[in-house]
Amino acid sequence: MAEHMSQSELDYPFRLLEYVNGFRVSKVIFSACELGVFDLLLKSQEPLSAEHVARELSASVDGTERLLDALVGLEILEVETTDGKALYSSTDVANVYLAEGSAKSLHDMIIYQSQTIYPLWNNLVDAVREGKNQNEKTFGSLPEDVFQVIYRSEEEMLKFMGLMNSSWILDGHDIATAFNLSCFHTIVDLGGCTGALAREMAKAYPSSSVTVFDLPQVVETAQKHFAQENDTVTFQTGDFFSGELPDADLYVLARIIHDWPEEKCLPLLKKIYDTCKPGGGILLVEAMLFENRRGPVMAQIFSLNMLVQTEGRERPPSEYTDMLNKAGFQNVQVCRTGKSYDAVLAFK
Numbered sequence: 001m002a003e004h005m006s007q008s009e010l011d012y013p014f015r016l017l018e019y020v021n022g023f024r025v026s027k028v029i030f031s032a033c034e035l036g037v038f039d040l041l042l043k044s045q046e047p048l049s050a051e052h053v054a055r056e057l058s059a060s061v062d063g064t065e066r067l068l069d070a071l072v073g074l075e076i077l078e079v080e081t082t083d084g085k086a087l088y089s090s091t092d093v094a095n096v097y098l099a100e101g102s103a104k105s106l107h108d109m110i111i112y113q114s115q116t117i118y119p120l121w122n123n124l125v126d127a128v129r130e131g132k133n134q135n136e137k138t139f140g141s142l143p144e145d146v147f148q149v150i151y152r153s154e155e156e157m158l159k160f161m162g163l164m165n166s167s168w169i170l171d172g173h174d175i176a177t178a179f180n181l182s183c184f185h186t187i188v189d190l191g192g193c194t195g196a197l198a199r200e201m202a203k204a205y206p207s208s209s210v211t212v213f214d215l216p217q218v219v220e221t222a223q224k225h226f227a228q229e230n231d232t233v234t235f236q237t238g239d240f241f242s243g244e245l246p247d248a249d250l251y252v253l254a255r256i257i258h259d260w261p262e263e264k265c266l267p268l269l270k271k272i273y274d275t276c277k278p279g280g281g282i283l284l285v286e287a288m289l290f291e292n293r294r295g296p297v298m299a300q301i302f303s304l305n306m307l308v309q310t311e312g313r314e315r316p317p318s319e320y321t322d323m324l325n326k327a328g329f330q331n332v333q334v335c336r337t338g339k340s341y342d343a344v345l346a347f348k
């Protein structure tokens, strides 16, 4: 018997039932996002009936009403009854995080979870049995390279980049300020994708120059779809495994190491060490496991996600320290932000 289970959980497994139904809760939110429920309610100046929402979204009244009621149950929407008619409106949290146009919108993250991650997780049993990703089983015969799979179409690339972008809306500032990085005048974000984290770095250290380095097709898409007026970052194309790295005082690798096994990470870290100037630094950004791997639960779940989708894993601080030391870096410092992502800084 698991000791942490309280007597009341044994009498009636409330928490277990919540976990078992967790996928349905996710799907309620995913579906409402995909249908455009939160955007419609945000735009509307007044609460709307289920019939009105159904008409606007070209959906069935019955299905819409059940979906809206479930969202009220989850406290994501609110309802008031006037003359026997239920009228629905969004909570502030839904307006800020779930409506597509909002500055802090997690809409792109949710779309990727729903349309790409959810089908992959359907093959979690096989991923655990086989100890490898389920890209081929989920999406059909594809190239071996994980990123060729992730970028298998322009639509998929855009969705993935939207997912990457979303995270830094929430965690970017905490990561940029986890350490005082003002001594680094040139910063290169290797695999920097849309530039979302790099822009947070540029905001936190306005006298530093910040460059996003990524594969040519990614940089092209970033500039087409995620560019900003008077952008605070510049872009450079390249391949960090096979090509040369740009000069920099600080190399940022956010969610790069977790994509790959140690045998691919170590040569990359050694290459960065060789390119880095003495006194220069490297900043790893990852969702770090506790040293004993007993949490945080989100990092444990992310590690399963790395199993179903990539060649990598989430790691505890000592594994990052070990790899960095093997590559030559010293004075490794770890900062847990208490949010989804943590930072590790080391010096040459």
Ligand SMILES: C[S@@+](CC[C@H](N)C(=O)[O-])C[C@H]1O[C@@H](n2cnc3c(N)ncnc32)[C@H](O)[C@@H]1O
Pocket (backbone or CB within 6 Å): 147, 164, 165, 167, 190, 191, 192, 193, 194, 197, 213, 214, 215, 218, 238, 239, 240, 241, 242, 253, 254, 255, 256, 259
């Ligand atoms: C998991 S994403 C992380 C993106 C970004 N650092 C973040 O945290 O939002 C991995 C990134 O590495 C890039 N990448 C993958 N292989 C690469 C390579 N060989 N050279 C340069 N960038 C690469 C991908 O295009 C992608 O942007």
